[in-house]
Amino acid sequence: MEIKRDVALAPYTTYNIGGAAKYFAILRSRQDFILASEFARDNKLKLLVLGGGSNVLISDEGFDGMVVLNRYKDLKISEDKVQVGSGYLLSLLILDLLKQGVVGLEPLYGIPGTIGGAVYQNAGAYGLEIKDVFFSAEFISNTGEFFTLNNKDMGFSYRHSFLKENSYIALEITLKLSRQDLSDAEKKLQEIKSIRITKPVGKSSGSFFKNPFPDKPAGMLIDQTGLKGLSVNDACVSYEHANYLINKKNASMQDIIELSRLVKEKVYNKFKIKLEEEVELVDNKKFAI
C-alpha cells in the first residue's frame, strides 16, 4: 500500500467534483485496511473510505485527512451464502456470481459503485434493496477493532443504514443468495439492462434527493415545479430525469449545492414537501472512521 500526498479526488467520483485529499491510498486487502487505519490513528487523521464515488459530492476544498479508495475484492462462495470484499463493484459481482450459478442480486445491476457503498446506503432498485440480501458484515472501527454485525443490527431503512451515524468501515460482507432459477435471473438481468440504458447521461450521483413518498417521487415533484433545465453555472437539473442534478462540464460543489437549495425551496413553495439529499456531502466535517 502506497500512501500519497495531495491527490485530487474529482477523478474518483462520478460527479467529477472535489478538491484534493491530504493523504490518499488504494486498498486491495484486509491487511491494507489495517495499515491505513493505523496510519490514520498515528497521525490523528480523519479517515474517509470511497468505493465507486457514485454517491458523494466532495467539497471543492478537498478533504484534510486520509481518503482510502476501496478495491478489496475477495470472493468466497458457499452453498447459500457469498462473502465478498467490500470493494467489489456491485454490477461486476452480479455478473461474476451468475457465471457461478448464484442469483438474487439482478435488480441491482447497473447501480455504480461497490458493495460496501451499497450497504452504507442500503442501495436499491426495481423492488430489491441491499437489506433483502444482507446476512452480516465484518467492520473495522476508528479504534482499529474488528466486529461482526447481522442484518437486524444494521438499522436498514430506505437509503439508510446505521453506518451513516457511526464511523465504521465494512470490510467483508456476507450475502444470502440462491442457486435457483438461473434462467429467470438471466432474463431479469437483460430486462434491467434495457431499462438502465435509458437513464440520463451526464456526470451525476444518480438520484440527488430521496423520494419523500412512494407515490410522490422527487423527480416528479421537481418536474411538476417546472425545474428541468434550471442551472447554476455548469450545474443543471437534467431534462431527462428531474431528480438528476448534473455537472455539465466544470460545476463546483458550491454550484450543485446552490442548485439543490433552489430546487428544495421551489418544491417546498409549491408542494410544502421538504426534499432530503440522497447524496453524501463530504467536507472536512465528515469523519468516516
Ligand SMILES: Cc1cc2nc3c(=O)[nH]c(=O)nc-3n(C[C@H](O)[C@H](O)[C@H](O)COP(=O)(O)OP(=O)(O)OC[C@H]3O[C@@H](n4cnc5c(N)ncnc54)[C@H](O)[C@@H]3O)c2cc1C
Ligand atoms: C448513474 C447513477 C445511477 C444510480 N442508481 C442508483 C440506484 O438505482 N439505486 C441506488 O440506491 N443508488 C443509485 N445510485 C447511487 C450510488 O451508485 C449508490 O448509492 C452506490 O451504492 C454507492 O456506492 P459507492 O461505492 O460508489 O459509494 P461512494 O460514493 O464511494 O460512498 C458513498 C458513502 O458510502 C461510504 N462507504 C463506501 N464504502 C464503504 C464501506 N466499505 N464501509 C463503510 N462506508 C462506506 C462512503 O464513505 C460515503 O459516505 C446511482 C448513482 C449513479 C451515478
